Structure formats: C-alpha cells, structure tokens
Amino acid sequence: MRKANAKERILNTAGKLFFRHGYSEVGINEIIAKAETAKASFYQHYPSKKALCEAWLSDVHYRSEVSRADLLDSDATPRGKIEIYFDQLKSFMEQSEFRGCPYSNTGAVSGGECTGIIEQIQGHKESIRGFLREVCFQHVSDKKKADTLGDRIFLLYSGATTESQNLKEIWPIEIARDAALELIN
Amino acid sequence: MRKANAKERILNTAGKLFFRHGYSEVGINEIIAKAETAKASFYQHYPSKKALCEAWLSDVHYRSEVSRADLLDSDATPRGKIEIYFDQLKSFMEQSEFRGCPYSNTGAVSGGECTGIIEQIQGHKESIRGFLREVCFQHVSDKKKADTLGDRIFLLYSGATTESQNLKEIWPIEIARDAALELIN
DNA sequence: GCCTTTACAGACCGACCTGTCTGTTTATGT
DNA sequence: ACATAAACAGACAGGTCGGTCTGTAAAGGC
Structure with a gap:
C-alpha cells in the first residue's frame, strides 16, 4: 500500500504541476508518471483532464476560503487583517517562485470556451472580493463605503x-499593501 | 498579388489568434490556413512558432508605446491623461470580449522557461509603469511622491x-479609474 | 475460501503538434 | 525574354496528446 490512495496522489501531483507549469503545459502521462500510478487508475477517478483541473481548483478554493474565514473571525483589527492578508500573499509569492494566482493563470490559458472552469474562477474571485468588503465593513460600518x-x-x-x-x-x-493601509485610514 | 505580403499576413493573423485563444492553443497549421499561406512560406519568415510570438509581442509593444507617448505629450491635464488612459482600457476590454493583457496571458502560459518572452513582458510592464510615473510627475513635481x-x-x-x-x-x-483619480488629488 | 473493489501495467488508437523537405508557380527587375 | 527570388502546395517525419482497452494483482469483507 502506498502512503496515500491513488486519487489523492493524482490530485496532489497534478496540482503541483498545474500550478508550476500551467494547465496546458502538463499532460496526463506526466501526471501519472510523477504520481506513480497507472493511466487506468487515473480514468477510474477522473473522467477527463479538464475534470481533474476543476477538482484541483475546487480544492484550492476550499482551502483558501477556510483561511480567509479564519482571518475574518480572528481578533485582529480590520486594518491588521488587511496587513496580514497582504503579508500572506507576499510569502506565498516568494515560496512559489512568483507563479501568481492559479485561477487567473488557468483562465488565461483556456480562452473562454470552458464554462466550468470560468465559473470556478469567478466564484473564487467573488469570494476574495466579499472577504475584503466584509473586513472593510468591520472598519467603516457603512455598507456602501x-x-x-x-x-x-x-x-x-x-x-x-x-x-x-x-x-x-x-x-x-x-x-499594494501600503496603498491599501492608507486607503483604509 | 494578395492585399499584403505573406509575412504581414502571418503576423496579423497569428496576432489575432494568439490574443483571442492564447499562445498554446493556437497551432502553426491553423495560422497558415487562416492567413492563406503555405507552411514553407511561414518558415521562410519565422524560424519557429516562438519567434513568431516574440514578433507579435514586439509589434504590440511598439504600437502601445506610441500611443502612450502621444498621450503623454498631449495637452490634457495629468489628471485627464489618467482618465483617458483608463477609458482607453475600458473600450479595449469591451471590444476584445474581455481577453485582457496579451503579455500577462502569454506569460501565464509559458511557466517561466522561455526567457525571450519573459523579457518582453517585463519590458512592456516597465514601460507602462514609467509612463504612469511620468504622468504623476507632471502633476505633483516631486519625484519620490x-x-x-x-x-x-x-x-x-x-x-x-x-x-x-x-x-x-x-x-x-x-x-480603478475612480480610485486612481482620487489618489491623484 | 471466495468475491468484490481497487490499483496496477501498458499496449493501442486517432488526432494533432512543430518543423523539414521536394518541387512548382508566380511576380518582378533588367 | 530571361533570371532571380518569393510564394505556393502539400507530403512527410518524429513526437506528444487525451483517452480507451485488455488483462493482472492485491487488498478487505463475509
């Protein structure tokens, strides 16, 4: 028995590869080779490469949303939350060798023909937007502002x-962090 | 004789396709078919697909730089130049069906292995950055600010x-335009 | 012991990819 | 009229792609 089941191994491996090299630059053969699994096992869990990509984005979205919820409910000041959020982005960019946002990168590849992926991108972006709006609402308590x-x-x-x-x-x-902190004052 | 020579037809056609569908989603065969030219003619002018991509980005950069230089030397106020610049972006996004920045999109595809394209992206971005800094300098006449x-x-x-x-x-x-105009006040 | 589920290995398919090659046609300058 | 260079058509090579298929091996529940 391997350390994790095949489905998780595939998802983790594909996630790293999609993130680092971009969705269109990574093939199924590379994924299953690096995940040390068989092609038949792959298609037992995921009907297509696109479905795997959606599963990956969904997984990333879930984890990032949990992280934002934790930050929103923390006892830091609204201003402090903004600062922490930008500092998290900073360390993320440093340790990922400046690969940027997985959603924007994936969206830039698929020129608009794949609706499932586009919906995930939009959901993720709206989630971040809503988080920042809520943090600001904790600060100014004027909904429109x-x-x-x-x-x-x-x-x-x-x-x-x-x-x-x-x-x-x-x-x-x-x-951007400095500008955001000045805006919130 | 066609309306334009083969080299220009290839560049224009490839530019449209690269922009609309993304670099990695467009093949040589599609380009030469839509440009109504032959594969041999293509490789007579461009040594590779990547070289064609660089030529396209270089062409886009040249034209956008001319446009920025015109705007910089116009008789509008600095604030008005910012406004015009964002309005140009707005109409560009509308008429291009929200395809975004050709440079960022191309950079998101090639995960970082292609140095020539990366250099062009960085040059273009620094050019825009420099333009905005100069416009602001016309407004505040304090270099650091x-x-x-x-x-x-x-x-x-x-x-x-x-x-x-x-x-x-x-x-x-x-x-973003409203935020920029408030920042410059 | 058996039986179902899961994972394994890997051949195979048709389509597509970039890039090369051979040879023909067309336009232009002198 | 003729030479030269550009553009043409398209077969071909070598490889990769996503996805299907057949068959085998191992694990767990009863």
Whole structure:
C-alpha cells in the first residue's frame, strides 16, 4: 500500500504541476508518471483532464476560503487583517517562485470556451472580493463605503499578484499593501 | 498579388489568434490556413512558432508605446491623461470580449522557461509603469511622491485588467479609474 | 475460501503538434 | 525574354496528446 490512495496522489501531483507549469503545459502521462500510478487508475477517478483541473481548483478554493474565514473571525483589527492578508500573499509569492494566482493563470490559458472552469474562477474571485468588503465593513460600518473600499483593495491585491508574477519581484505587493493601509485610514 | 505580403499576413493573423485563444492553443497549421499561406512560406519568415510570438509581442509593444507617448505629450491635464488612459482600457476590454493583457496571458502560459518572452513582458510592464510615473510627475513635481503614486495607479490598472478579464465585467476598470483619480488629488 | 473493489501495467488508437523537405508557380527587375 | 527570388502546395517525419482497452494483482469483507 502506498502512503496515500491513488486519487489523492493524482490530485496532489497534478496540482503541483498545474500550478508550476500551467494547465496546458502538463499532460496526463506526466501526471501519472510523477504520481506513480497507472493511466487506468487515473480514468477510474477522473473522467477527463479538464475534470481533474476543476477538482484541483475546487480544492484550492476550499482551502483558501477556510483561511480567509479564519482571518475574518480572528481578533485582529480590520486594518491588521488587511496587513496580514497582504503579508500572506507576499510569502506565498516568494515560496512559489512568483507563479501568481492559479485561477487567473488557468483562465488565461483556456480562452473562454470552458464554462466550468470560468465559473470556478469567478466564484473564487467573488469570494476574495466579499472577504475584503466584509473586513472593510468591520472598519467603516457603512455598507456602501465599505464596498467601494473593499473593491479598491481587491484590485490592488489582484494587480500586486499579477505584476509580482510578471516582473518576478516582490515590491508590487509591498506597494499594494501600503496603498491599501492608507486607503483604509 | 494578395492585399499584403505573406509575412504581414502571418503576423496579423497569428496576432489575432494568439490574443483571442492564447499562445498554446493556437497551432502553426491553423495560422497558415487562416492567413492563406503555405507552411514553407511561414518558415521562410519565422524560424519557429516562438519567434513568431516574440514578433507579435514586439509589434504590440511598439504600437502601445506610441500611443502612450502621444498621450503623454498631449495637452490634457495629468489628471485627464489618467482618465483617458483608463477609458482607453475600458473600450479595449469591451471590444476584445474581455481577453485582457496579451503579455500577462502569454506569460501565464509559458511557466517561466522561455526567457525571450519573459523579457518582453517585463519590458512592456516597465514601460507602462514609467509612463504612469511620468504622468504623476507632471502633476505633483516631486519625484519620490510621483513614483509611489504612479506605482499605485499601475497596480490598480493591472488589477482592473486582470479582474475585468476574469469576471467578464467592466466595473473593475471604472472602480480603478475612480480610485486612481482620487489618489491623484 | 471466495468475491468484490481497487490499483496496477501498458499496449493501442486517432488526432494533432512543430518543423523539414521536394518541387512548382508566380511576380518582378533588367 | 530571361533570371532571380518569393510564394505556393502539400507530403512527410518524429513526437506528444487525451483517452480507451485488455488483462493482472492485491487488498478487505463475509
């Protein structure tokens, strides 16, 4: 018996490969070879490569949502939560060699023909947006102001991720964090 | 004789296809079929598909740089230039069906192994960043303040492009424009 | 002991990929 | 009229792709 069952091994291996090299650059043969499983085992658990990709994105979404919920319910100040959120992004980008957002990257590959993946991307982005709006609402307690403030921080966050990936540098995240913290004052 | 020579036809056709469907989703055969040329003619002008991609990005960069230089030298106020720049992005996203930035999209595909393309992406991004910094310098005439202000607008611009693409909606650009205009006040 | 489920190995298929090659046609300059 | 270069058509090679198929091995419940 292996350390984990085949389905989990496939999902973990594919996740790493999709994230590092991009969905379209990774083949089924590479996934099953690195996961040390057989092609028949793969198709026993996932009907297609696209379904595996959706399972991966769903898994990432679940974990990130738990993390945001924890941060939202923590006893830090709203301002502190924003700071922590950007610092988490910073360490994520550093330790992932500036690979950026798995959702945006996957969406950039599939030019728009795959509806299932697009829906997951939009759900994930709206989740982050809602989180930032809620944090801001804890700060200003004015729904409308909190929404526009949260949206602006959301765009700073997204831009920081994108350009940190493009330029392979960390300063966009620091600039965005400073700008967000000034906005919330 | 065709309306344009083969090299230009290939570049224009490939540009449209790369932009709409993504670099890795478009093959040589499709390009030459849509460009109504022969494979031998293609390899007479471009040594490889990657070289064609670099030529396309270089062409896009040249045209966008001219556009930014025109805007920079125009007689609009710095604030007006920012506004025009975001409005240009808005109409670009609308008429391109939310395909986003060709550079970021291409960079998301090639996970980092292709240095030539990465250099072009970074050059393009730094060009936009420099443009925004200069516009801000026309406004605040304090080099350090102009730089951080320009960088913040740069991140808003990037985030607006990314999320407008992801969500297939136009509001991120309007939010980013409003935020940028408030920042510059 | 048997039986069902799960995982294994890997051949095989048709389609597609980039890139090479041979040879023909067309346009242009002199 | 003729030479030269560009564009043409398309077969071909060597490889990879996602996905299907047949058959075997091992584990767990009864």
